[in-house]
Amino acid sequence: MIDQSMSVIGWLTLEWNDQRLRWTKAHYDDVDHIYATDSEVWKPELFIDNSVEDVSILQDDNLLFRVSETGRVDWGIPRIFVTTCTIDTTFYPFDTQECVIDVTSWAHTKDELELLHLREHVDVEDVAENGEWLYVTSRVESSVITETVANRMKRYSLLRFVIVLTRRCEYYVTNVILPVLITSFLIILVFILPVDSGEKVSYRSDSVTWPLAVLLTMIADSMPSTSNYVSILSVYLAYTLIMGVLAVGLSVLITRIHSQDPDKPVPVWLHKITRRLFARGACWKGYYCCWNKKEPPSTISHRTNGQRRDYPMYSLARDR
Incomplete structure (x- = not known):
C-alpha cells in the first residue's frame, strides 16, 4: 500500500x-x-x-x-x-x-x-x-x-x-477504529474530573493527547505519502487532536482560575469570553442568555472578610 x-x-x-x-x-x-x-x-x-x-x-x-x-x-x-x-x-x-x-x-x-x-x-x-x-x-x-x-x-x-x-476491515476495526473512538470519548471526561484531584492536566495530556498523536502517526505510516487522496480517518484524528490540545488549554485555565485568591477580581477579558462565547454555547432549553433580555443582568453576592460584594451574573439566568 x-x-x-x-x-x-x-x-x-x-x-x-x-x-x-x-x-x-x-x-x-x-x-x-x-x-x-x-x-x-x-x-x-x-x-x-x-x-x-x-x-x-x-x-x-x-x-x-x-x-x-x-x-x-x-x-x-x-x-x-x-x-x-x-x-x-x-x-x-x-x-x-x-x-x-x-x-x-x-x-x-x-x-x-x-x-x-x-x-x-x-x-x-x-x-x-x-x-x-x-x-x-x-x-x-x-x-x-x-x-x-x-x-x-x-x-x-x-x-x-x-x-x-x-x-x-475486521483487523482495522479492532485495532484502529475502536481505539480511536474510545480515546476520542475520553476527551470529554477531562471536564468531569475535579480540579482538586491534581490530575486534570496530566490525565488529559498523558491519557488522551499522546495516544491520539501515536494513532495518527501509525495510520500515516501505513498509507502512501501522497496528497491526491486524503483519508477521512486521518482528518478526523487531526481534528480530534486539535480539540484535545484545546481541552488541555482549557484545563490549564480552569486549574489556574481555581487556584486564584478569592479576593482577586476576575479579569475583564475573561468576563467577555465567558459572556460572549461560553455562555452562548451553554444555553439550553429552559434557560435564556442574559444579553437577549432588555432588563439589566442580575447580580450575585459574595461575602469576603465580612464585606459584601455584588458581581453581575453574565452567564445564565433562570427563566421564571
Whole structure:
C-alpha cells in the first residue's frame, strides 16, 4: 500500500494463428501438434506497460510453444507481475481498490498487431486467499495508446486487466477504529474530573493527547505519502487532536482560575469570553442568555472578610 503497487503471480496466456505453420496431419503420421522453442516460431513482442520492477519484453527461453496443425500457436507465460496501483485512501480502512495490468506491444503498431482478449474476466480458478485483501471481480478492456513521433501519430493496441479488491476491515476495526473512538470519548471526561484531584492536566495530556498523536502517526505510516487522496480517518484524528490540545488549554485555565485568591477580581477579558462565547454555547432549553433580555443582568453576592460584594451574573439566568 505504501509503495502503491500490486504484486500478482499468474499466467499470461496468448493465442494467435500463423498460416505458415499449417500442415496436413495425414502426411505426417497423424501428428496434430508439435512443440517449438522461442527461436523456431514467431511471437509478438509484448511487455507490461505499467510494470514497476521490469519493463523488458515478455519472453522465456525455457518455455515451449504448442503449435497445432491449423497453425494456431498457444503460449503461456508464468510470471510475477508487479505493477503500479494508485491507492484511494479516502474511505480507509473500508476502501475498495482497482489495480490494472497493462499489456501492449513493444514495436508493432495497431495496424500490424491487434490485441484481443479471450475472456471477459481474469481466470481466478487458482487464486489463493489473501489475509488483507479480498478479490471482488475483474474485467478485461481493450484500448489504444497514441504516440506522436516526428509529426506522425502512431497507435498501439493495449489490453487492460482490471482487478477489483476490497480490504478486509475486521483487523482495522479492532485495532484502529475502536481505539480511536474510545480515546476520542475520553476527551470529554477531562471536564468531569475535579480540579482538586491534581490530575486534570496530566490525565488529559498523558491519557488522551499522546495516544491520539501515536494513532495518527501509525495510520500515516501505513498509507502512501501522497496528497491526491486524503483519508477521512486521518482528518478526523487531526481534528480530534486539535480539540484535545484545546481541552488541555482549557484545563490549564480552569486549574489556574481555581487556584486564584478569592479576593482577586476576575479579569475583564475573561468576563467577555465567558459572556460572549461560553455562555452562548451553554444555553439550553429552559434557560435564556442574559444579553437577549432588555432588563439589566442580575447580580450575585459574595461575602469576603465580612464585606459584601455584588458581581453581575453574565452567564445564565433562570427563566421564571
